[in-house]
Amino acid sequence: xxxxxxxxxxxxxxxxxxxxxxxxxxxxxxxxxxxxxxxxxxxxxxxxxxxxxxxxxxxxxxxxxxxxxxxxxxxxxxxxxxxxxxxxxxxxxxxxxxxxxxxxxxxxxxxxxxxxxxxxxxxxxxxxxxxxxxxxxxxxxxxxxxxxxxxxxxxxxxxxxxxxxxxxxxxxxxxxxxxxxxxxxxxxxxxxxxxxxxxxxxxxxxxxxxxxxxxxxxxxxxxxxxxxxxxxxxxxxxxxxxxxxxxxxxxxxxxxxxxxxxxxxxxxxxxxxxxxxxxxxxxxxxxxxxxxxxxxxxxxxxxxxxxxxxxxxxxxxxxxxxxxxxxxxxxxxxxxxxxxxxxxxxxxxxxxxxxxxxxxxxxxxxxxxxxxxxxxxxxxxxxxxxxxxxxxxxxxxxxxxxxxxxxxxxxxxxxxxxxxxxxxxxxxxxxxxxxxxxxxxxxxxxxxxxxxxxxxxxxxxxxxxxxxxxxxxxxxxx
Numbered sequence: 001x002x003x004x005x006x007x008x009x010x011x012x013x014x015x016x017x018x019x020x021x022x023x024x025x026x027x028x029x030x031x032x033x034x035x036x037x038x039x040x041x042x043x044x045x046x047x048x049x050x051x052x053x054x055x056x057x058x059x060x061x062x063x064x065x066x067x068x069x070x071x072x073x074x075x076x077x078x079x080x081x082x083x084x085x086x087x088x089x090x091x092x093x094x095x096x097x098x099x100x101x102x103x104x105x106x107x108x109x110x111x112x113x114x115x116x117x118x119x120x121x122x123x124x125x126x127x128x129x130x131x132x133x134x135x136x137x138x139x140x141x142x143x144x145x146x147x148x149x150x151x152x153x154x155x156x157x158x159x160x161x162x163x164x165x166x167x168x169x170x171x172x173x174x175x176x177x178x179x180x181x182x183x184x185x186x187x188x189x190x191x192x193x194x195x196x197x198x199x200x201x202x203x204x205x206x207x208x209x210x211x212x213x214x215x216x217x218x219x220x221x222x223x224x225x226x227x228x229x230x231x232x233x234x235x236x237x238x239x240x241x242x243x244x245x246x247x248x249x250x251x252x253x254x255x256x257x258x259x260x261x262x263x264x265x266x267x268x269x270x271x272x273x274x275x276x277x278x279x280x281x282x283x284x285x286x287x288x289x290x291x292x293x294x295x296x297x298x299x300x301x302x303x304x305x306x307x308x309x310x311x312x313x314x315x316x317x318x319x320x321x322x323x324x325x326x327x328x329x330x331x332x333x334x335x336x337x338x339x340x341x342x343x344x345x346x347x348x349x350x351x352x353x354x355x356x357x358x359x360x361x362x363x364x365x366x367x368x369x370x371x372x373x374x375x376x377x378x379x380x381x382x383x384x385x386x387x388x389x390x391x392x393x394x395x396x397x398x399x400x401x402x403x404x405x406x407x408x409x410x411x412x413x414x415x416x417x418x419x420x421x422x423x424x425x426x427x428x429x430x431x432x433x434x435x436x437x438x439x440x441x442x443x444x445x446x447x448x449x450x451x452x453x454x455x456x457x458x459x460x461x462x463x464x465x466x467x468x469x470x471x472x473x474x475x476x477x478x
Contacts, residue, residue: 005060006033006069010040015052019044030071030121031085033061063123071121074174074342075323081126081175084113086269093271102280103287105258106265107216108177115175126175133183134172138163140186141427145434147194148395149388157434158427160451164458166347167419168426170323173463174342177218178423184214185224186427192228193395204232208250212257219284224424225254227402231395291416299416311408314422315354320345320461320478321419330470337473343461344420349453350433354400357436361397364390393435399428 008030012019021027024042028034063073071085072078083101087110093100101109111129119125138159145155162168172179188210190196192203201209207228214221229247236243262277274280293299298308304319321344328339364385371381403425411417437447459465460478468476 004036005062006035006064006066008033008059008061008064010034011055011057012042013055014050017046017050017052019046028058030059030061030064031082033064033069035069036066072126072175073123073324075176075344077126077175080109080112080177083109084116084126084175085121087113088116091269093269093274100269102274102283104177104218104284105216105262105280106269107213107261108180108218111180111217112175123175127173130175130179131172134168134179137168137172137179137183137186137427140183140190141430144186144190144193145392145431147190148392151389151438154389154392154434154438157437157447157451158431161350161430161433161454162427164347164454165350165426165430166343166345166458166461168423169458170342170344170461170463171420171423174323178420181214181217181221181224182424182427184210184217185221185424188214188224188228192232204246204250205253208253209257211250212254212261215254215258216261219288220421220424223403223406224399225251226406227399230402231398234398235391235394288415293414293416299418309419311404311411311417311422314346314404314419315351317348318345318419328470330474335474337470337476338478339466340464341461341478342463343478345461346419346422346426347454347457349450349457350426350429353433353436353450354429357393357432358397358400360436361390361393361432365394365397389435389438392431396428396431396435400425400432403428 007028010021010024010028012021019042021042023044024040026034026038026040028040034040061071063077064071065073065078068078070078070082072081079101086100087106091100093102100106111133112126115128115130116125119128141162142155142159145151145158149155168179188207191210192207195203196206197203198206211221211225211228214224229250232247232250233243236246238246259277262280266274266277266280270279274283293308298310300309300321301307302309302313302319309318309321323342323344325341325343326339327336329336367381368385368390371385404422407417407421436442437450460476465473465476
């Protein structure tokens, strides 16, 4: 067949008689596809010779990696979709751990597998629950802000900013593993701040369970766990002993859920070299330690600046990384436009605002601390600063600081740091920006202009702009 796609299914008929595909030499499936350069044949035993035209139908796999010969086409889908398929098949981890992606915990891949089980082995099935969880993060962030502040403007702004954060949207649209961890962490933060109880489970236990699920989705959720523990130690309810006790209890619950989940996974899917959760954790840590910068490279390189994209680039600027981009060329003139483009880039209208709200909240926190620590407490200043809106801003600042500067430290340690590692900090950035833009002293007209800029940036990098005329798509360039 003169086709450049792999083939996932074949059907051959003569007239009205369908020939049994089981008689083919190779029976293609979406998981075991027939490659473009390969051939197939079959010998069919029929009681009578059918008459009529010969009809061949086939499924051309358009989201399939020809080099690795696996499903997936956007960014790291080529690792996580096969891992999800292996879970569904009950396949044990191979000798080199390639079919189970053991460098990350299993839960995110199990969620992708659930989508395949419900909706089929296709791009809709791979991505359904990722899209659902990413979408649900928006009202959850609203609930987090509302539960503390009862400020509808701040809460709506925060939800809007997360909804139109380009990197968060892109990662929520494909079958990868970051958004699942953020989803469970946001639920944990909501439970903690809203003081939600279920049966005998108080907010600490519930938050610990959810953070354990977050860590089972991706191990880097440990930074989100560290944040809530530190926040509880500083701002938690009760005295010093009570804060320490609840923080330790939170860590114990997280550890129990994480260890139990890993042990269940390796019991069902582990190989001879991976039989306990300790083996799994050891592999995760060793793999992470192996991602070191070398003289020849340190992760993704910015094509404009000809330099690696580092955590400092995350907060200043870097060129958009093309996760999956197809272009159309129009002759004469060789004009091009992007017909479909998944881009990895933060919404810098939000990122740059961090340079305003983070120092402001840090300064006000210092001023509040000094007013309380004075020999004669400055009650007026303390009351004026310590509002519910300021408390959620402090929550966001500590959240951002721990989840961002952890990667700054890893970068100085020599580890490769990819730009999407900022994702756990993006909801915190959304809250911080919303705090700044919703202040009474901040001109509301300027706030709306900045929110408009956030939307325009998002629109510029929106994956599918086929509803626009070709000349405008050429002008936009993305």
